Every structure is written in structure tokens, then in C-alpha cells.
Amino acid sequence: MSAAVAGGAARLLPAVPSAEGYTAHLATAGPLPAFSGDELIAELGRAGLTGHGGAAFPAALKWQAVAERSRARGAVVVGDAMETEPASLKDRTLLALRPHLVFDGMLLAASAMRARRVVLCVASSSDALARTLVAALAERRRAAPHEPRIELVTSPSRYIAGEETALISRLNGRRALPRAVPPRPFATGVDGLPTLVNNVETFAHAALIARRGARWFRSVGSAAAPGTTLLSVCGGVAAPGVKEMAYDSTIGQVVAAAGGPAGDPVAVLVGGYFGRWAPAATAWSLTLEPGSLRRAGLALGAGVIAVLPRDACGVAETDRILAFMARESSGQCGPCSRGLPALAALFHDTALGRARPGVLETCARWSLEIRGRGACRHPDGATLMAASALEVFHDELRRHLRHGPCRESARPPLLPTPVLTGR
């Protein structure tokens, strides 16, 4: 576990990577100021904080949507630390190092929304994390007994279990599966109450904005994308791990913060397994700002930056990721549960050089046809990733078709594609 920062902008990650207890937390961060809910939401809006779970939705709008509906019935606040994206480490790193900052943000939201319940969700496979959190929550209750209690809940470690409607289902005692929206959680969520679901990093930023204000938050990053973001940097870099970077940093600077490239970088997977591949030459000068990435057809997603070096094979990596995404379909919607395995199988045949002519055209057609036809966005993410691989690895795919798998595809996998237990 390592942390680095561009321009000395470390806000969430401590200088020394060791777990921060409640007393140390109060000493570094200062006491939590008392706010009216409306004031705090307005301040989050002025800060321009967006969600760090993947969709980058403006936090103030989400908080406002729940707060408006909570007046009559109360609400539920959920901190999402499921982090089932295999290449992501940032949420568990943040919670291991600064749990109380995350708790602060959740408690601020709870107070702004008059929440009846405050729940922190982690994947059931994150046993070590759950133990750390049990201890941190116990410490918190002893030191601040007047605060609302934060419940810790585990949910099965499946890729889609971190999706917010799947989390709500789990918390309502049903299976952790996505469902069609609306109703969206902000209207009807846990126990039928308006429910705020935010990624834990979003809550940590909110806790800092509450103390230091929007102007401080905006002093780093750009006007369009203020503040910093946690990134999980992996693959062909010398020092992989979690890095905190200002949004106006380039991907090249992110890689430099991760010790620089290990091997000659060929391509970058931006966003995670529901992200997109880009040629390294294109990616290098792009900043992390949503607008900059969007112009290149990319999005930061859950903050994964995976670098593909020349001695690895993008076709083989994509092949394994697609198989993973197909396995991880919740199986509820046909286009996803039937389409993704078919697409993954065809791509696998291509990678092994045993596919028929026209196979790449079929992959491209399926990746378009499956998209947008599930209840959740799982098929959209997987097919966008596949489509970007068809573009970026166009020449390699043709070489695989003509000559069989390349030498590089025999190397050990660069990116993790675990078999998730679902328990």
C-alpha cells in the first residue's frame, strides 16, 4: 500500500500510511463543525464535489434529493465500500487509513437528512477490512457516544453487488441483485425510505469540505473539476497502489506518481473493467477532468488506471476481463446473461486464433446490440470495454486471427480477474 500526490495535494491520504485512530483524527482534521443540513448541502454544491463511485454525479444534487424527501419520513444513509472492481483498492485503503474521516461524512449526511439509519457496506470477502472497521466503530462509539450508530453490513462479493439498487436490495433483506429504476434510491430505498448511497471516498471529501469550505476544496484541481481524487494505479508501473491526484493532473503524471512506467507503455485501461482502453500516446496528455476524458471517449469511472506495457498482450488481458464480466452478470436480463458470454466466447476464440472470418465484425455488432438493454449498466460497461479493445487492439486482434496467440499472451495475467465466490 503506497500513497503519492501531485503538487502536495494530499487531502485524504495521510503522509504516513498508518491507520489513524479517533484522537489522531481529531488532532489532524479538527472537530466536526455544526451545520444546518441546507448550509452543508449548499457548501457541497459550491465546492463542486462529485461522486467517486463511478458515475461522478454531483453530490449536492443527490444529497438535496434525499433531504427534500426526508422531511416527512426520515431517511437512510449508506456508505458504499463494496469495491468489487478487481483492480480497485482505493476504498479499502481509505477506510483502513482514515476510517473516521469517512464516518464523519456519513454522520454529516445523516444529520442533514435526519437519517434513521446509517449503514456502511463492505464486501463479505473483505474480512480484514471488516475487522478493522468493527474496531474503529467501537472506538468511535466509546469516544463519541452521542453520535448516531453506524451499522456495518457485508454483502456478497459479486461485481454487481456494489451497484446501488443491489445494495438496497441486500439491505432490504433480499438478494443483492440490481433492479430496474425508477424508483431510484433517493426516492424509495432501504425500508422504503429515501436513501442516500454514496461511495465512501465521496463522504470523506464531504467531511473535509464541512471543515474547510468550498473555497479550500476548489484551491486544487481546475474550475471544471475541483479537488483531488483517489486512483488505483496498476499494471506496468514501477510502484502500483493508491495515489491521490488533483483532477488537472495528466495520466502521464499519474503514472509518474506511481513510480513511472515499468516497460514501454502501449495502452491504458481507464476507469476499470467497465472503463475503456486508450492508446498510451493518446492517454498520456489527458487530464483526469471529466471533460478532458470525455473528449477522448473515456471516463474515470471508479478511478482505476491500468497501464499495459509492451511485454503484455491487450488481447489476452481483454479476453480475461470479458470472461470475468460475463461471469459476473447477475443473470437477470437476457441480453446481458446470454449476450456477454457469447461475446466473451467469440473474443476468446479470436484471442486463440481459432475464429472464423468476420468474427471481429460480429463482436462489434454484439457490443452495440447488447448495450443499454439491461436493468443495470453492467452490460453497457462490459460492451464499451470490449468495443474499445476492438479499436485499440485492432492490429493485434488481426495478428492473433492470422497467426494464433502472440508470445506476450503467454505471460502471467497483468490484471486480476478473480473468481468471486458470491458469498
Added chain:
Amino acid sequence: MKRRLRVDPIACKAHGVCAELFPERIRLDDWGYPVLDDRPLPDELVEHARRAVDACPRTALHLVPIDERGARGRPELPAGDEQLLP
């Protein structure tokens, strides 16, 4: 009020009746699941569309007003109507 077709992808089990009854706006993908043309339906097609909606054995096909938000081919359910879903 103009309407369009929506399918509930969780309820749909690829019976394919809809595409048979309303090929003007519904075709099947390679696995037998409907791909909808979800542009607003002209008046002369609404009866055809309704027939397909009524014939779906899973009641997964819906006619919805075009001004409904939340796109992405999902049925619109009023808030609190979660029990309609599995």
C-alpha cells in the same frame, strides 16, 4: 398522448411473441430477446403495439408515454411499486 414501447428486461424471457405480432417495431436479437425501436408510435401503429403488449406471456412489454424519464428501455414504475419486480 404519444407513446412508445418499453421492455422490462428482468421480466422478459424471450418468448418472442412481440416480434411476431409487431415486426414493424420489434425484432429479435441473436438470443431471441426483443430489440425495440422505441421512437414514438404513430397513431396507426398503436393498436398493433397494444396487441403485442397484451400478448406477452411475461407481461414484460409496456406502452409508456414518451415524456417519461429514465430511458434505457426500462419500464417506468411509480415510486413505491417495487413489489412489481422480482
